[in-house]
Amino acid sequence: MVAAVVLVTSSALVSACGDGALDPKGEEASTVAGLWWVLFAVGTVVFVGVLAVLTVAVRRGERSGGEPAPDDDSGDRFVTWGGIAMPSVVLLVVVVAGVWVGRDLRQSDESQALRVEVTAHQYWWDVEYPDDDVRTANELHIPVGEPVDLVVRSDDVIHSLWVPKLAGKIDLVPGHTNELRVEATEAGDLSGYCAEFCGLQHTNMRLAVTAHEPDAFDEWLAERSQPAPEPSSDRATEGQRVFIDQGCARCHRVAGTDAEGDIGPDLTHLASRPTLAAGVVDNTRGALGGWVLDPQQTKPGSLMPPTRLEAEELHALLDYLETLE
Ligand code: CUA
DSSP states (O other): OHHHHHHHHHHHHHHHSSSOTTSOOBHHHHHHHHHHHHHHHHHHHHHHHHHHHHHHHHHHHHHHTTOOOTTOOHHHHHIIIIIIIHHHHHHHHHHHHHHHHHHHHHOOOSSOOEEEEEEEETTEEEEEEGGGTEEEESEEEEEBTSOEEEEEEESSSOEEEEOTTTOOOEEEOBTOOEEEEEOBSSOEEEEEEEOSOOSTTGGGOOEEEEEEOHHHHHHHHHHHTSOOOOOOSHHHHHHHHHHHHTSHHHHOBOTTSSOBOOSSOOOTTGGGOSEETTTTEEOOHHHHHHHHHOHHHHSTTOSOOOOOOOHHHHHHHHHHHHTOO
8 A cells, every 4th residue: 555655656756857868768777777777676675664664553552551561682683673773774775776778888898989078068968069060059950760979068157968868967167078878778758957057148058969860861961961052042141141240150169151240150951940949949030039139038137239230130130040050
């Protein structure tokens, strides 16, 4: 009965919080989930055991009217075994299991892995595939069934990258490089978060993770390694001029153009991203216009400054940005 209550309550809690760390779609997340279930089982056994002993004690107390039995040293033995020996064994098992899993996760074998560099900024993710000259933001694409080494850094304060269904957390620390090996086990979309408070928009640092079948991943990579297309209309050409002249290009890069800023997200394939501002709003023309004019309305505390534009300039700029597929 008690076990049933514990199980139901825990399952409800588990399904209510997090983004499915117990529904792993990655090798590392499976290992962590396995450890979680071991801890859960041990915790349940201990909890049920303690309640059983408590029930027996209360019943005995009621029968004897609260008087301890004379010359009964069973209490001392119980404290020695139940209070010292058993907890020591349980804790030892739990510690060994935890260390074992931790070592397993950190073991970097010599196998070749795809290398992806992820740099955290307040409040977005810069994602680079250095071997393929691909750079993007707030989205991570990986192949299924192949190991990927995420090489992570921070540009400002401490952040933490967590894709619950893929792997455990990894801190991104200024001046230091960390590595996390991940391997997706099935294709699909996963959600990534910043798991370390890093400022006003800490909760709005989403990383959209997509695991592709290997062929689809190669296609994606090939597509993204292309520079931006030349603007195809007069207004888009005018928009490109606005982009360069009005300061956008000082912070943002558009591969294949004179825009080579690297303070803000790379915009070479901006139009293909489903969201803006690290998952805050859908990538629509209206949201993009609002974001360019006054980012603080969309994401208060964002480090992107407002841009003053005439209506004509804004529409030209949006036309241009929409060509960046
Ligand atoms: Cu970045 Cu919290």
